[in-house]
Amino acid sequence: MGPRSLAFTIFVHACALLLAVVILAPVAWLFVMSISPAADLSAKPLHWWPQEADFSRYKLLLSTVENSAGAAFTAALRNSIEVAGMATLAALAVAIPAGWAVSRTPSVGWSLSMVIATYMLPPVALAVPLYMGLARLGMLNNVFGLALVYLTILAPFTTWLMKSGFDTIPREIEAAAMMDGANLFQTLRRITLPLAMPVVATSALFAFLLAWDEFFYALLFTSDQRAKTLTVTIADLAGGRIADYGLIATAGVLAALPPVFIGLVMQRALISGLTSGGVKG
Numbered sequence: 001m002g003p004r005s006l007a008f009t010i011f012v013h014a015c016a017l018l019l020a021v022v023i024l025a026p027v028a029w030l031f032v033m034s035i036s037p038a039a040d041l042s043a044k045p046l047h048w049w050p051q052e053a054d055f056s057r058y059k060l061l062l063s064t065v066e067n068s069a070g071a072a073f074t075a076a077l078r079n080s081i082e083v084a085g086m087a088t089l090a091a092l093a094v095a096i097p098a099g100w101a102v103s104r105t106p107s108v109g110w111s112l113s114m115v116i117a118t119y120m121l122p123p124v125a126l127a128v129p130l131y132m133g134l135a136r137l138g139m140l141n142n143v144f145g146l147a148l149v150y151l152t153i154l155a156p157f158t159t160w161l162m163k164s165g166f167d168t169i170p171r172e173i174e175a176a177a178m179m180d181g182a183n184l185f186q187t188l189r190r191i192t193l194p195l196a197m198p199v200v201a202t203s204a205l206f207a208f209l210l211a212w213d214e215f216f217y218a219l220l221f222t223s224d225q226r227a228k229t230l231t232v233t234i235a236d237l238a239g240g241r242i243a244d245y246g247l248i249a250t251a252g253v254l255a256a257l258p259p260v261f262i263g264l265v266m267q268r269a270l271i272s273g274l275t276s277g278g279v280k281g
Contacts, residue, residue: 027256033249034058041245057250069237073251075225076233081258082143083218083229084211087150091158091207092200094151099162100188104171112163115156123216126152134221141227146218150211157210158203165199166192205266209259230255 033041034057036050063070102112130149131140139145169192177187193200215231222228228236234251237243 030249030252033246034253036246038244038246054246057244057247058254061247061250061254069247072225072228072233072236073230073254076228076230077254077258079143079222079225079227080212080229080231080255083147083150083227084208086144086147087154087211088204088207090147090151091154092204094155095158095162095203096193096196096200098155098159100166100192102159103163103166112156112159116160118156127217127220130217131220140221141223143227146221146227146229147211149217149221150214153214153217154207154210158207161203161206162196162199165196165203169195201266205262208262212259 032049035053035055036047037052037054040047040050060068061070061073064074065071098112102109130152134140134142134145134149137145139148173191173195174187177191178184182190213231214229215235218229218232219235222232230251234248234255237248237251
């Protein structure tokens with residue numbers, strides 16, 4: 001290995017290390033805050049590591065005692081999983097056939113562009129019509145109503161991702177299957193969709209994360225533990241005159257665990273989906 005190659009290798013590893021520090025440092029500090037006594041968090045100079053680790057906040061938030069912070073948090077955790085899961089499944093049910101149709105019929109590609117253009121609108125511009133629609137359907141403060149709202153956010157994005165994935169699959173494969181006697185549904189189910197599974201997994205992961213982290217609509221359309229999500233519940237913890245920053249940090253750590261776990265499980269599919277189409281041949 002020449003001097004130039006060695007210098008380049010060192011540079012690449014240094015950049016990767018710097019990126020890891022920038023990404024992980026806030027997460028590490030969040031965890032340290034979650035196990036630090038309140039006195040350490042307000043001490044001057046600041047204690048960067050607690051003199052004694054305190055895990056009582058985790059026990060508090062994971063408890064189910066009625067009318068406690070734990071009951072509110074666990075209810076919000078369940079609501080977030082339900083809403084994000086339903087919205088993701090619904091978005092994929094819409095995006096897979098829609099993405100395939102746009103990919104195989106370029107003349108209607110303008111329709112997808114127009115739908116994606118709705119992302120240019122600020123969320124507050126859509127708040128009133130969405131609120132009135134949910135009120136008319138009796139779905140305010142309801143996990144199904146919130147999932148329906150999230151579907152309007154996720155469907156254009158996931159359709160665009162699926163369309164990009166289907167573009168990388170040669171049409172000749174589908175044509176050959178049809179020549180062998182397969183109908184359109186069989187071709188999609190047995191040929192096209194298995195080849196597109198990495199993109200499906202990538203779309204599902206991003207859709208879940210978008211729904212999991214959404215705050216604005218969840219704040220507007222929910223009011224109690226029947227439908228409040230984690231983002232709103234964590235904001236409620238910070239809404240009092242005296243905020244327990246350690247408790248807020250603990251809620252943040254626990255809220256991050258489900259998407260981190262899903263990301264680790266789907267890591268290989270995610271990388272494959274993001275790089276699909278980058279190399280042809």
